[in-house]
Amino acid sequence: MNDSLQKRLFDELEQFPLIDPHTHINPLAAASKNLGDILGYHYYTELAHSAGLSREMIEEPGLSSREKVGRLAGYLGKLQNTAQYAWLLDICREFFEFDEEDVTPENWERLYDNAERVLSQSDWEQQVLKKSGLEQVYLTNDFDDPLEGFDTSFYVPCLRTDDLVFHLTKPEVRERLSRSVNRSLQSIDDLQGAIRDLFVRFTRRGARACAISLPPDFSPTLISAATITPIWSRLQKGEKLTSEEAGLLSRYVFWQLAENCVIFELPFDLMIGVNRRVYEDGVYQGQDLYDKRTSLIQYRDLFNSFPQIKFPISVLTHTSNQELVSYTWIFPNVIANGHWWYSNTPAYIEHDCRTRLTAVPQTKYVGYYSDMYKLEFALPKFRMYRRILAKVLSEEFVIGRGWSETKALDLGKRILRGNVEEIFGKA
Secondary structure: OHHHHHHHHHHHHHOOOEEEOOOOOOOOOOOOOOHHHHHOOHHHHHHHHHOOOOHHHHOOOOOOHHHHHHHHHOOHHHHOOOHHHHHHHHHHHHHOOOOOOOOOOOOHHHHHHHHHHHHOOOOHHHHHHHHHOEEEEEOOEOOOOOOOOOOOOOEEOOEEOHHHHHOOOOHHHHHHHHHHHOOOOOOHHHHHHHHHHHHHHHHHOOOOOEEEEEOOOOOOOOOOHHHHHHHHHHHHOOOOOOHHHHHHHHHHHHHHHHHHHHHHOOOEEEEEOOEOOOOOOOOOOOOOEOOOOOOHHHHHHHHHHOOOOOEEEEEOOHHHHHHHHHHHHHOOOEEEEOOOHHHOOHHHHHHHHHHHHOOOOHHHEEOOOOOOOOHHHHHHHHHHHHHHHHHHHHHHHHHHHOOOHHHHHHHHHHHHHHHHHHHHOOO
16 A cells, blocks of 8 residues: 555656756756766766776776766676666666666667767757756856856856855965956955855846855854954965964855845855865765764854854765754754755665654755756656655655645645745745
8 A cells, every 4th residue: 555655646746846956057058968977977986986997097088978988887787786876777768768777888888879869959958857847956156157148047046155265265266256246355345345246246146045065173153354354464465374364264254155145135055064085086076075073063153143044954964964953943044955965865865854854844844956967867866855755755644644645745845846945935
């Protein structure tokens, strides 16, 4: 009985149109051009590297897309057990008419040629959007992105601020900021004005959020302009800051971002817990990891100081989920957001989804975002999540509590889309 119930719920959820609230899509080249764009996704290169394919073979200068796929294809057999491989098969079967059991060294070239034929269609981007049921896609835009050449009502901008907070000590980052707002940065007032100008430009182009990825040891607190003024003056003179001074500047800029989120009524999307370049010999985007030092207690001043801001929070690991649930439980402005990165596999998603749905108000959980770099990944990733959501809805609510299927589906649709619209704003 439960299998058929889950299938009915899944089939209904599968038809529900989506807003993807966090991606890395380039709106000027949103869809893949060949199978190399798909297998070049960092999940496949880092897993293949972990399974024995050298970084030099993956990242050889001048390597063609076709040759890269051929090299990766020889290692896919070692990845058949992974969720990421299941995404690949879903893409190939749904989009490229692939009907074989696995992608192998013997059949990858036929698949490559067929994929290239399909992906070369002039209307492919619209086809994949329609088949994936996507009605809006949120972006991750560098602060100096011109935000031109695409429909910002569909590809929705988001102001990504990592460089501003953690790399403003670099002359090239300050120069990018100065150029992007056409303003000198001699004084702290100039810096404040530049940050304000960024928010003006992004919100005029329809931005729905400010976002940042944060390391485990970051603790945002209010730093006064008086404290930063001599530090900023030294930086303008080309002097090197101490690590303590650089940390003060980071916290100052972060707090300025929060203050502007209040003024411009933007959610502040926090992705917490990533250590950069842990595995220094890893492939591109396959170097970053977490550790258990991450705690939301470091953000208590922020959450208490800005009750007006909605904070969708992503945590890197399943081990941080219970703490996120408790903060979402207590703080009205904290929202559990998606299943990020190393938590984005079915076993972790199911546990975390179940705890969130049974512990916090239904308005406080954004179910899923794809984090994708190419449009083709929306279908398999959201499908994975919807299968899990259907399972949790059937077991916890229809069977466990006697809810009607209609009531359970209404909850599922809220988690899939309704909360995105309420938190980030409707089109």
